[in-house]
Amino acid sequence: MEIIVPINRNMGFVVDKVSEDSFYENLLLGLSKVLEKSPCISNISLKRFPGVRQIDIRAWEHNNSVILPEDLRAFYSSTNGFLYTYDFSYDYNSTENADTLIREGSIKINGLNEIERIYGYETKNVAQIEQYGKNYMLVLSRESKVFELAAVDNYAKVVLVYINTYCIPSIWLYSSPMSFNYLAEDLTTYFRMCLAHLGIPCWQYIVSREGLPEWAREIFQLIAPGVLNEDRNLVEIPKHNPDDINKIDPNIFVIPTSSMATDRNSTLQMTQQKGKEKKSKFPQKRFVSGKGVKK
Template identity: 25%
Template sequence: KPHLEKLTLGITRILESSPGVTEVTIIEKPPAERHMISSWEQKNNCVMPEDVKNFYLMTNGFHMTWSVKLDEHIIPLGSMAINSISKLTQLTQSSMYSLPNAPTLADLEDDTHEASDDQPEKPHFDSRSVIFELDSCNGSGKVCLVYKSGKPALAEDTEIWFLDRALYWHFLTDTFTAYYRLLITHLGLPQWQYAFTSYGISPQAKV
């Protein structure tokens, strides 16, 4: 289907022709309607970036998976996902830390690592930033659409960041389009986002 081909940047054919790869699956989702986007913007007091809008007008979320066959066993391996609009929800301190006596995210913020020439300023869990979850990465972290200037939030103030399981931030890309290309290029391999952290991908994930 042409629109699916466009969405997956042709990766489906590459995967399907790779030895050992099986069960390449795309869960088709209908396009979002414009009113869903405008109601999201009103509810969150944020202007959605144009490339994110265009993505949702093509498909309301994205999920593609593939497996490998090893000695008659089929093992799920790749998973590429972008939340639907209804799941593009704001990450707040309370949603991240509901445990009693847990340190607050404000406690964890390390202000000594603020913006420098080669490092953009990290997102904040207070009113300085507005953060939305694009992908929960099967529990290995969260990919987030971050508005860097608080509300009312402007589309041009967005970046894509990765929040690891230790709740440290890692910059990924300036735009959603650039992130989406990265996601497809890395084939949704487990923990691929950790390649953009100082500690890299875990040995288990590399195997």
């Protein structure tokens, strides 16, 4: 299969053909080479799908009464879904497959016709997204629409959320207690997050109240050490924080106790000395009785 993309050549736009292999290599950013270095990884597989026609994309939008964002439209124009999988096992030298526990890592995006609307969540009169620090709270109404992009496990799904028909959708993790946890603002960011977390199973639970399963943490520590730092942003470029510089140490204003005692004594001596000098400037008063006798 050949994929046609526009490129800029001599200040003009021409049509060039990109091979299917090159397209997927660019999309995965060398993920396969990273995974192949681990002896715990095997059976790496990539399933390829043809792109969707624009008329079919418009038909899906018409049937669901929503407009897909531009990056999602471009994605489905190139490939109708995405499925990249591999097997993880501690017993990678074992020949007894029946006794080996295998976890499947994956990057999945449903095909266009598999993006189905889901229900069962709580709704209120007004839909909105409220932000509390780094956390987001999603409030949906009857006008809101939620579509499944991919299944995480039997309890959670990655979903595309329209808070109303005319808004730009965002991507959330929809988990078993019918709670929504913010993942990304668009498909491009979410796909980059999948790559940054190496498709390790259930990595999406990092943003949930349930937290990442312990077995998934062990996989991270084995094949992706250092990734599970909650303060590290794997997608966005870190922003400059002015609080990190020009900090004044409050200890410079604290006078040691011994110095305070010395200063206090010095101040007392100076006060006493000034008092003596002040007294010496004025003669002592003499009182005279009514009889004119000096006392």
